[in-house]
Amino acid sequence: MSKSRSAPDFVIIFATLFLLGIGIVMVYSASAIVAQKFNDPFFFAKRQLIFALLGITSMYLTMNLDYWIWKRWAKIGFYASIGLLILVLVIGIEVNGSKSWLGIGAFGIQPGEFAKLGVVAFLARWLSDNQKQIVQFRKGLVPALAIPAVCFGLIMLQPDLGTGTVLMGTALVMIFAAGAKISHFAGLGVLGLAGFVGLVLSAPYRIKRITSFLDPWQDPLNTGYQIIQSLYAIGPGGLFGLGLGQSRQKHFYLPEPYNDFIFSVIAEELGFVGGSLVLLLFLLLLWRGMRTAITAPDLFGSLLALGIIGMIAIQVVINVGVVTGMFPVTGITLPFLSYGGSSLTLMLTGVGVLLNISRFSR
Template identity: 35%
Template sequence: MSKDKIDYLMIILIVLLLGIGLSMLFSASYYHSEKIGKGPLHIFNKQLLFVALGAVAMIFAARVPLAAIRKTIPLIVLGTMVFSLLPFAPGIGKEINGARRWVVILDYTFQPSELIKLAVVLYVASILEKKADRIDDPLNALLPPFIIVFIFSVIIFFQNDLSTSFFILFIALAIFYIAQIRLVYFAYLGSLIIPLGLGLLLTGDYWRNKLMTFLDPTRDPFGMGFQVRHAKIALEQGGFFGKGVGMSTQKLGFLPEPDSDFIFAITGEEIGFIGIFFIIVLFALFTFRGYVLSWKSKDKFKYYLGFGITTTIIVQAVMNMAVTIGLMPTTGMPLPFFSLGGSAMLVTLFMCGLLINISRSRETQGGVFNG
């Protein structure tokens, strides 16, 4: 591998998204920091720590041979599974808003489901490449990885995180699809997953109320409908050019979670339609470039891995934006590079490092943007 193969366009896109994301996080979080009596930079500084750790993780992931990382995948899967059970442990797990998704270590909270996203992509990419010659044998190639992914999905579900539970199933199925697993097997899996999902939505009070409030926000205007209503107000007030960075009013106690779930709304309020359009273009270029780099690799593991990473990042971004503009029920899905959350930032930057690694080790030269 030589340095001239590094995809500098991908690095530029990552730096731009991260830079804009940190700027918006600072603006969206300083009022919240002051409100909890910690000073205006408290939340931002905590996130900066994870950005620094994530940068180290990204450099590590970009430079370590993928073959070495692949050898550790069984340990990563096992360790992640153990870690994902810790939120249920008394004294270690932390419950927030009725969901027990967090682990507290040295006054820092970590969300194991973020690590699960990475573990699932690594594991599914590795196992499908290993069994590429038996891809038409569902019991051999499809069932083992699906069982592991399903176990992760069940663990996340019992943490009261239905959206992430189904999200990792979707990512796994997306990788199955590009591995050219026969469509009839997707029909079999769908016949199991879809009724289960509908049953959970219709029988669970919490998720049923979420769905009903999404369909009619006035049903619960001061509860579940409150966030989406004020997110739309923020976007409307931003208009075409925005109020200016730091000038949002919705972050001043009106819009809950302005620095995490609804940071896209604050972004739209401050930099307007023109600003969020530029951000969407950056995400689109990131996605396109990620898929191009993956497709260029003749190694199926790298292809599946790059595709899975790119899909994981962009689908989260699309879901977060869709919730903000009222096209989806609230999911709690972060906006990559923007939302507050150390675990998500660490995993996202590590994944970006793997994409850069794939660009360094691709067998073919050139590309869509660099000829």
């Protein structure tokens, strides 16, 4: 296993730090008004800066920690994830109707965020060890699916549809890349659709979410409220935006504008130009990340890199899709930009792993 390490992918570092910088500035801009209740307009920005520094430190460490170590730690990480997910159901703190926070001192952590990385690492290990069986249904696909499904089930008990969707989506991308049969995927697609319909029928509030996304003006005060407020931010932004700090919708119209709806504030203040820049940076990241996955020296490295970059990409698509009204409202953060400790530090840790893999590119 003695490979010669070269320099990490500079483009990934550049895109990540650029996004992180935009994120800190925009968290400040978006939260300054809301933070007045703490008598400190920098309340959220200061914390985000601390998280970013923590995350960059973690990224630097993992960037220099050769990624095979994660194959060893994957099993423990996975079981720890399951443990935390069960714990959060017992002693978790309920925020906005879902039990997704474990309080530790002044900061809380979200086991769901941790579980996403745990599943990616463990699935990469299992798939690379059992790649020959993946074309089989019972010996390959079913156990491969079982790994994310356990965590998905626990997350849906909180419930946290956003995190669950990202986790399951990432896992499916990895299983697909590992070589699963296309016919199996088609079958899964039908099954998934049936499951989706079942979920919707079992909880009527989900129907409302769907219809509100199809036509938010139908019920502008309740189900359509968040989408409409987001569109009121993005639409008036126009080509160049209202200018940094000039958002109107952050004045209590957008729910937590520094969090899930930060992209709305970016598009409002920096316009189509700023919004596109953010998306192009993510595109750059996607391209370099995927390139890292393709050129990784072994299958574990490939799948691990794919899992990390896939997770980021899926979150970006869902988050931006929600705030621009393409998808129904699902609570999911925008990587590197949204405020949040667990999300940011773990994302940067993931990027560190990705960077380490890039150092072994063939």
